[in-house]
Amino acid sequence: MEGHGEMGLIGENFDSGLLGRMREDEYESRSGSENFDGASGDDLDAGDDQPQNKKKKYHRHTPQQIQELESFFKECPHPDEKQRSDLSKRLGLENKQVKFWFQNRRTQMKTQLERHENMILRQENEKLRAENSVMKEAMANPICSNCGGPAIPGQISMEEHQIRIENARLKEELTRVCTLANKFLGRPLSALANMALPSPNSSLELGIGRNGIVSGSSNFGMSMPMGFNMGDGVMGTPPTHSGMTHSGMRSPMGMMGNDAQQERTMLIDLAIAAMDELIKMSQPDCPLWMKSSxxxxxxxxxxxxxxxxxxxxxxxxxxxxxxxxxxxxxxxxxxxxxxxxxxxxxxxxxxxxxxxxxxxxxxxxxxxxxxxxxxxxxxxxxxxxxxxxxxxxxxxxxxxxxxxxxxxxxxxxxxxxxxGRNTANGNPxxxxxxxxxxxxxxxxxxxxxxxxxxxxxxxxxxxxxxxxxxxxxxxxxxxxxxxxxxxxxxxxxxxxLMSTMPSEDPTAINQAGRRSMLKLAQRMTDYFWSGVCPSTACKWDILHISNMGNSDMKIMSRKHQDNSGESTSIVLSAATSVWLPVSRQRVFDFLREARLRGEWDVLTGGGPMQEMVHIPKGQSLGNSVCILRGNNASNGNEGNVLYLQDSWTDSSGSMIVYSPINMQSLNMVMNGGDSSFISLLPSGFSILPDGHSNNNCVGTSNDGSGNGGSDNNDSGGCLLTAGIQMLLNNLQTSKLTMESVDAVNALITCTIQKVKDALGVA
CATH class of the missing domain: 3.30.530.20 (START domain)
Structure with a gap:
């Protein structure tokens, strides 16, 4: 055969170059590329009158005939009479020639498969012989699994001695694993009896030594049937230099080997104990809890x-x-x-x-x-x-x-x-x-x-x-x-947000626009919190100013980058908190009302504002994202001031955050565009209960509304936090000046005083 016949039966090990001659009933064929004028193979026609002892002449097929026959053989190795007749007419061959070609081709394929199977069996046999030789050598020089020295077998055979040692070790490990898994998963031990253990070579290995001691170098690693994926590094992550994790924080498990496995066991035990305690404390009518007066x-x-x-x-x-x-x-x-x-x-x-x-x-x-x-x-x-x-x-x-x-x-x-590690007092x-x-x-x-x-x-x-x-x-x-x-x-x-109820208002924002608006509002709120509560999430430089009158004022600064990534200005943030003898609900209603904004917002020029867009976030009217427009801007251009405002209230507190926004950015966001590049300069308020007894009666509603039922009982005082962020254009020096600090300090002080005056607080 000159073609290879890509059958895809046995992959790369298929011997497609086999062209040996086969002799059967004194007739010969050459692997399908040659044929005879007479009968051949194991399927002779009984009606043939040709003498059986006469050797037929070779008939070599053309390459085109071989290609056609090979292609048909791939689809149908056993053609019927009609298919053979069609092939013979198409290829210019006799019907018997086609029939004998397929018979010989099938015989050749069978021989190739048998040779391939024999080759695999020989390889397996050689592998078994090698393993048998290693086992015989190990049995001839036994090693004690406990001490590592030469073993001295007694009255029992070496094989039985090794099996007994292995069984004893496995029983110890199985008892420990079942006990730990029963506490960890809450399953009965009988459920673990039928649980298939993973392969000992899997990444779930946890080396457990004898007497419950974790061993980092145990030769008998047993897989944990609890879903623990310990990994190869520290706590399942690749080890990093000096115990540092990918987040840049020092992992408390920055250790390897035996210490790492001991640490894992300690953490698992701690998690199980914590779970038991939480379940006990969360039970209804638990005696650990009592009603406060x-x-x-x-x-x-x-x-x-x-x-x-x-x-x-x-x-x-x-x-x-x-x-x-x-x-x-x-x-x-x-x-x-x-x-x-x-x-x-x-x-x-x-x-x-x-x-x-x-x-x-x-x-x-x-x-x-x-x-x-x-x-x-x-x-x-x-x-x-x-x-x-x-x-x-x-x-x-x-x-x-x-x-x-x-x-x-x-x-x-x-x-x-x-x-439980007694590290708190030693950690400043x-x-x-x-x-x-x-x-x-x-x-x-x-x-x-x-x-x-x-x-x-x-x-x-x-x-x-x-x-x-x-x-x-x-x-x-x-x-x-x-x-x-x-x-x-x-x-x-x-x-x-997930509701898709159609609105009859033709000016209503579509679903994509609502999502984009809420996403922008959330980013604005995150920026505001970062300027009020400094954390590692946003890098601020805290300014320590000794001669400032209000010691409770916190002023911070950070560099502002434009869309090109260049630092061209400085953002200054100031925040402070005061106690007000006014209910939290009253303060919230006053600050979020657009018509009353001019009474405290000095940047609006003292005029009222109008709500242009309202996107609800809850059943309460105050839980919403709004667009406010100034009707009396300080520069005399009516409607020139736009604010994006995010507000919410529940039984734990209230919040109002706002930021200037231009009309072009607003239109893009309302149409569902990407809002990530829009610059924001947020300011706002948080209003919290003061924690006294007459303010602690606000409860959480059980209807899932998140409104805490009602704030009608929210009497007494509240804690008001005001925060303002200002953009300082200082291209030449890129440094803060005392005048800038005094300006932001004066602005936030004036805002709080206006709020007090409007609410009638002395």
Whole structure:
């Protein structure tokens, strides 16, 4: 045969160059490229009268005939009579010639396949012989698995001796793994008996030595049937220099080998203990909680907690105080979707934009098992903020552990990774730590989810300003109530954004425009928080000015880059907080009302403003993104001032943020265009309860609305934070001047005074 016949049957090992002669019944053929004038093969016609002992002449087919026959053979190795007749007419061959060619071709193919199979069998045989030789050599010189020295077999054979040692070791490891998996997953041991273990060579290996001691160099690595993907580096990520992670932060697990495995075991044990404690504390009518006399909220009974035998009742560091809160509510989201959000640092930050300044996943110990998040365990770093320059940002490095407690019930727990290591007093940079905290999620009918949130933290009270200590101590600042209220409001906003109900207003913004507007408003709000609560998310230079009259004023600066990436100016930010003897609801209604804006905003020229665009974010009228237009601009050009304003309110607080915006950018965003390049200069207010008893009675609604029911009971005082950002064009020196600092200080002081005068505060 001159063609190779690419059959695709046995891949690259197919012997397509085999052209040996085959003899059968004293007739010869040349691998299908040649044929005879008479009968051949194993399929002779019984009616042939030709003598069987007469050797026929060769008939060499042309290359075109061979190509046609090979092509047909690929499609149909066993042609019928009609197909052979068609081929013979088309190729100018006799019917028998075509028939014999296919017979010989099939015989040749069979021979090739047999040769290939024989070759594979020979290779396997040689491999088995080599392994047998190695095993014989090992048996001739046995090594004790315990001491590493020569083994001295006794009355039993060497094979039985080795098997007994191996079985004893495996029983120890299986007992430990089953116990740990039972606590970790909440499954009975019988369920693990039928669980298939992964291959010992997989990346799930966790070397567990005898007597429960973790061994980094164990020769008997057993795979964990729990979904732990330990990886090859530190905590499942590639090792970095000096324990630094990809985020630029020092990982608490910056170690290798035996120390790394011991660290993993400690973290797993800590996560399991934290999960057990959270489940116990989240139970209804748990004796660890009691109703407070002020507002009826559930507060931790510290005496009962100390007697509970919890492993987290160790003495807190010097100067620390404890806050523990519990809150229950309904969410417009299902439990699985919320679990995915909590385990993704970026999505978690987006769900709590006013609370989380920055979040990053440091290490992933386990991403879950069975394609779900059950058993997911990771190390996260987060910075939690309260919108005031007088309360420092809380930085946590926690273990986040997720477990499916039952069908439709998920539990997510956080716990600081340094709990139980007595490192708090020796770490001057740590001002807070998180005891077991988190949420229990239970799916409810109609797509709702019941959430029970527990927050248990310890913090250094001396870092908090005096006027904010009642709010922080009450748990309203960083506690469960604020987490649930924020989550309810965000879920409601997402539900409204996803709705596609047609509007009868021809001027209404389409779905793409609404999304673009909300995205721009969120970016504006993030910029505002960064200028009020300095964190690592945005680099600001804090200015320490000793001769400033208001010591509670925080002034910071940063360089501003235009679209070309060049620093051409400086942004100056000033923020301060004051207490007002006015209800939070009244202050919020006054500041967000466009018609009253001229009473406090000196940049509008003292005139009212008009609301041009209104995009709702919730059932409350105050939860919206708006475009405001000035009707009496200071320069005399009517309608020349445009503001993008974002506002929201719930039972935990209220916020109003605004920024100037030009008409060209506004039109582009309203049409669904990209808003990422639009420059923003945000200013605004946050309004929080003051934490006193007559202000703590505001509860979280259970209807999933996120409005906290009503703020009608929100009497007493509130804490008002005002922040202003100014752009200073200083192209020549690119330096701040004292005149600029005095100007921004005077502007924010004047704004607060105008708010007080308008509200009748002396």
């Amino acid at each position: 002020e507002g009826g909220k559930e507060v931790l009974n510290h005496e009962e907690y100390a007697r509970s035998g919890s492993p987290f009742t160790n003495p807190k560091p010097n100067g620390y105080v404890t806050e523990a809160t519990k809150e229950t509510g309904l969410l417009i989201i299902n439990s699985v979707a919320l679990v995915e959000t909590l385990l993704d640092a970026d999505r978690w930050t987006e769900m709590f934009p006013c609370m989380i300044a920055r979040a990053v996943t440091l290490d992933v110990i386990s991403s879950g098992m069975g394609g779900s998040r059950n058993g997911a365990l990771q190390v996260m770093h987060s910075e939690i903020q309260l919108p005031s320059p007088l309360v420092p940002v809380r930085q946590y490095s926690v273990l986040r552990f997720c477990k499916q407690h039952a069908e439709g019930v998920w539990v997510v727990v956080d716990v600081s990774i340094d709990i 940079y740590m001002s807070c730590r998180r005891l077991p905290s988190g949420c229990v999620l239970q799916d409810m009918p109609n797509g709702l989810c019941k959430i029970t949130w527990v927050d248990h933290s310890q913090y250094d009270e001396s870092a908090v300003h005096q006027i904010y200590r009642p709010l922080v101590n009450s748990g309203l600042a960083f506690g469960a109530h604020r987490w649930v209220a924020t989550l309810q409001r965000q879920c409601e906003c997402l539900a409204i």
